[in-house]
Amino acid sequence: MIHEGSAFIEAAPEENQDEKGGAFYNKVQVVNRDLSILVVQTYIRTISSCRDASSTKHEIHVLEALGATGLRSVRYFHEISGITRIICNDMSPSAVALMKKNFLQNNIPEKSIIANCDDANTLMRRLSRSIRDPVIAHLNPASEDMLQSGKPGTYSIPLQAQKMHVVDIDPYGSASPFLSSAIACTAEGGLLCVTCTDSAVLCGKYPETCHSKYGSLSLKNCSFNHEMGLRILLAAIERAANLQGRYCRPLLSAKIDFYFRVFVQLFTKPIQVKRSCTKMSYILQCSQCSHFQLLPVALAQKHKGLHTKDASASECHQPPVGTNGEEYLCSPDMPSSPNFAVSTPRLSRNSIFGWQKVTDNFTRENDDEIDQNKWCPSCSSCSYTLGGPIYNQSINDVDFIKSCSETLKNVENTETSEKKMVLGARDRVDALLINLMQELTDVPLYHSIPRMCSDLRYSVPPFGKLIDAIHRLGFQCSRSHCNIDAIKTNTPSPVLYAILRSFFEPHESVEDRSCCSYGKLTSGKLPHIQVSQLRKNIWEVNQSSACHNEAPKKHVRYLPNPEPNWGPKARTKM
Ligand SMILES: [Zn+2]
Structure with missing residues (x-):
């Protein structure tokens, strides 16, 4: 028992x-x-x-x-x-x-x-049928009464x-x-x-x-x-x-x-x-570093010439999270609908592989300076892996x-x-529940900080300090319930790499790193980020001037497994 x-x-x-x-x-x-x-x-x-x-x-x-x-x-x-x-x-x-x-x-x-x-499946299909369904009516002698009363589920023949x-x-x-x-x-x-x-x-x-x-x-x-x-x-x-x-x-x-x-x-x-279709996104994952980008299958666009005060309509105009809707133009021959039109993204090298101006501190390089063969804004690699589609809305x-x-x-x-x-x-x-409530809801997926640090051949900076630093730059940031070492953030990955570099440089030697992906992550022309300036701005600030302090931990965030060998059992043999 x-x-x-x-x-x-x-x-x-x-x-x-x-x-x-x-x-x-x-x-x-x-x-x-x-x-x-x-x-x-x-x-x-x-x-x-x-x-x-x-x-x-x-x-x-x-x-x-x-x-x-x-x-x-x-x-x-x-x-x-x-x-x-x-x-x-x-x-x-x-x-x-x-x-x-x-x-x-x-x-x-x-x-x-x-x-x-x-x-x-048989049961659920049967339950899903209408009482007006001829098969149900045939099976169920009481269905005439049910139709008269309009009430399903009198269970004369149950389920x-x-x-x-x-x-x-x-x-x-x-x-x-x-x-x-x-x-x-x-x-x-x-x-x-x-x-x-x-x-x-x-x-x-x-x-x-x-x-x-x-x-x-x-x-x-x-x-x-x-x-x-x-x-x-x-x-x-x-x-x-x-x-x-x-x-x-x-x-x-x-x-x-x-x-x-x-x-x-x-x-x-x-x-x-x-x-x-606008709730689905492909994932573009750089094959050489931790950069990834979401590419929506379609975009909801404001329908031209339509003016409405309907709240649900204005909601439809917002681009899906993780994208910049302005990058895409509404295709001309979309079928019209009362509140919005759905358009398929018009792809350009910039819209996929460029990164947007997010704060005053960071800008994208001039278009003509970008090497045509280099795609990833973090490491300038030229190959991506395509995954998805995934659900891109709040989960x-x-x-x-x-x-x-x-x-x-x-x-x-x-x-x-x-x-x-x-x-x-x-x-x-x-x-x-506490972890889920603290997660950013409008930023899909997350970055593994140990993996990004290992791309750079650095150890991992203290998590609390890192989260403070990201907030100081004006980006959103939270942990993920899925992974104790991860952060969810709207920080573009080149900026995130620069933040991590600025924690260690110039105190650590940067020699002997050209052999690894670190070389690519720092020598590429993209982006122009002054690591030393970043260091002054986000790490070497007075603690009292910190704009964000992590609340004292009242709860255990990640509980260990209750017993050894805690894991899935074998499939039931039928
Ligand atoms: Zn990359």
């Missing part, structure tokens, strides 16, 4: 996975389940408070499509308030028998959790024509085979929760597999691999939603241990679906994560009548 949260669960022993349908207990995913309980509870509270205004009572139907032991469903039922009904599905009959036993042992009232044995408000996909490996049907059965504004444990594929170890499963090429050996994986997964979800006339709004996206977990809301709105909704944090703080204060969360991994979940 296994105890987690509020649940006592019987599962197949790990070394004996073939028995009982391979429904074994995965201890490592306790953070995933704790986080999910927190997010689903916060989501239900948020949409309930929106709906209270209309004073109609709404039901919340939850689907766990790949249920295994039923542990997650038991915990959802006992620890989350406001759930009407849970469907817990598994395609293995023995797993379903086991989960039924577990529901009994955990005092689940009859019909509160429905144990169902189906292929997950069909019933959209779900929360759909949880937690497979071993990739979630890609389930995305389409999961999106189809998610209600308007509903919450889709997706786990992917095939990190190696999403993080760049197998780019071709990544393309076949997710439709994007992951980059090998890039320093931002974890966030790239998250953004490739979100791009895949967005495209799968687009095929059904829908789009997604990410609420919380995280790389945890060895897996990815994302929570997105799904909506149907044609004008937003048309805009989805975390800070307001929503703040609400989650509030929910977590109030766990102890919940009334006795309410259901109570029992979070064994509470400290790790808390640390994750």
Whole structure:
């Protein structure tokens, strides 16, 4: 018997996975389940408070499509308030028998959790059908009544024509085979929760597999691999939603241990679906240094001759993050739309490989001085690797994560009548939420500082000092929850290299460095940055005049793994 949260669960022993349908207990995913309980509870509270205004009572139907032991469903039922009904599905009959036993042992009232044995995609397609669908009408003798009353889900034949408000996909490996049907059965504004444990594929170890499963090429050996994986997964979800006339709004996206977990809301709105191409960017990664640049697949442009005060329209005019929209011109023959036009980028050497004037301190060299054969603004190399497309919008909704944090703080204060969360991994979940809230939301990907320093053959400067120095120059900067050694910043990479150089020079000898990439990073004509001047301006300033001080650390930012050999378990044998 296994105890987690509020649940006592019987599962197949790990070394004996073939028995009982391979429904074994995965201890490592306790953070995933704790986080999910927190997010689903916060989501239900948020949409309930929106709906209270209309004073109609709404039901919340939850689907766990790949249920295994039923542990997650038991915990959802006992620890989350406001759930009407849970469907817990598994395609293995023995797993379903086991989960039924577990529901009994955990005092689940009859019909509160429905144990169902189906292929997950078959079930989700059936749920997604309309009650007006001829097949459903044929199968369901009560469908005439349902059509009369206009109410789906009377369950005369259960588990069909019933959209779900929360759909949880937690497979071993990739979630890609389930995305389409999961999106189809998610209600308007509903919450889709997706786990992917095939990190190696999403993080760049197998780019071709990544393309076949997710439709994007992951980059090998890039320093931002974890966030790239998250953004490739979100791009895949967005495209799968687009095929059904829908789009997604990410609420919380995280790389945890060895897996990815994302929570997105799904909506149907044609004008937003048309805009989805502007939410995708290719990645251009310099093959010789840490410079990278995002290249949007398309740009949202102000529609010429149209004047509107519509707030949503002005939002559409903003270029995607990480790009300079002014570099691109609207192509003349774009089909018009009420609020904006989508244009494909007109590419020029400058728009791709040049870097923009960002502050008064840094300017781009004159165009004719740029060597035609040198592309990278940091090291002047002339080769890039292309990856993506990735999702280029914000992947975390800070307001929503703040609400989650509030929910977590109030766990102890919940009334006795309410259901109570029992979070064994509470400290790790808390640390994750704090990290996510502090991340820059409008700067995709990140730089690995040790890697940039090793490009320069330098050691790593103190992180706090580096962040202060970047802020002093007027750039944005934060850490990343994915990588303890990374910073997210809108600082152009040549400036970032110059900042790092200025910390060590001129105190350290620069001889004997011409053999490595350092030589290229310092001898190129681009850009004109006075390292000695930079040193005076950002490192040798009085500490009291610092414009930014990192807040004293109240929380442990990165918690060590709870036990040795903390890692993924082998795939279930079916
Ligand atoms: Zn380079």
